[in-house]
Amino acid sequence: MIADFERIFNVWSEEIEKALREVENNNFQEKEPGPKQELENWRTKMRKLTCISEQLRSKNCRTVYDVLTQASQNPAEQLGKPRDKIYLATSKWRSIELKVTELLNEAKDNVKYLATLEKFIEPLYEGTPETIKDTLPALMNSIKMIHTIARYYNTNDSMTGLFVKITNQMIAQCKYNILNYKRIRDPMMQGSSKKPQTDDGVLWNHDEYPPEELIPILKSCLDLNQAYQKQYEITKERLMNMPKGK
Numbered sequence: 246m247i248a249d250f251e252r253i254f255n256v257w258s259e260e261i262e263k264a265l266r267e268v269e270n271n272n273f274q275e276k277e278p279g280p281k282q283e284l285e286n287w288r289t290k291m292r293k294l295t296c297i298s299e300q301l302r303s304k305n306c307r308t309v310y311d312v313l314t315q316a317s318q319n320p321a322e323q324l325g326k327p328r329d330k331i332y333l334a335t336s337k338w339r340s341i342e343l344k345v346t347e348l349l350n351e352a353k354d355n356v357k358y359l360a361t362l363e364k365f366i367e368p369l370y371e372g373t374p375e376t377i378k379d380t381l382p383a384l385m386n387s388i389k390m391i392h393t394i395a396r397y398y399n400t401n402d403s404m405t406g407l408f409v410k411i412t413n414q415m416i417a418q419c420k421y422n423i424l425n426y427k428r429i430r431d432p433m434m435q436g437s438s439k440k441p442q443t444d445d446g447v448l449w450n451h452d453e454y455p456p457e458e459l460i461p462i463l464k465s466c467l468d469l470n471q472a473y474q475k476q477y478e479i480t481k482e483r484l485m486n487m488p489k490g491k
Contacts, residue, residue, distance in 0.1 A: 365380050423459070424445060
């Protein structure tokens with residue numbers, strides 16, 4: 246029975262380590278993922294890690310672990326094999342449990358804080374440069390909170406990565422607005438089955454994109470860029486003036 250339990254235990258350990266590697270290497274499929282995908286990525290990680298954690302605490306796992314732990318403490322001659330092998334297996338299991346707990350805590354914490362951005366990043370996917378501009382103070386304030394109090398996500402890499410995703414999505418939405426401003430602003434065209442325009446070469450067609458209509462749209466995108474950078478500097482200054490601010 247001990248030999249059978251040890252074999253099962255080693256198979257489980259390998260399977261869990263494989264699952265953990267998949268969770269840790271779960272990269273985005275999209276070329277330029279936005280902030281919404283970042284949140285969804287951590288939610289997926291949290292679900293998978295919760296599933297692994299629940300299996301680790303299941304009755305079958307605990308029974309096998311307890312039997313092998315007891316066996317590793319018995320004299321080797323009673324088992325007919327060295328205790329070291331079983332001890333190594335249970336030690337490895339304990340390290341796996343610790344890793345799962347730590348990764349799950351990180352995923353839960355990151356989901357909790359990234360979820361505070363959810364309503365402020367929605368305009369980055371659905372809004373115009375003007376509506377995005379209106380939400381910048383609240384968006385930057387939420388990012389400031391994450392940077393200040395999050396346990397795991399407030400590293401330079403994570404925060405820089407988040408800003409890159411937000412900026413990329415902002416640029417993508419500005420481009421969409423420039424190419425499709427008529428569809429966006431005309432209620433009659435919003436339900437159109439015609440595909441959104443993606444080719445920026447059409448902008449030189451003055452009949453379809455009259456300069457007097459196009460230039461204000463371009464200006465609104467430039468204004469958003471300036472407002473974004475200004476809000477970033479304001480938030481940075483606020484943090485520097487906080488007693489224990491980063």
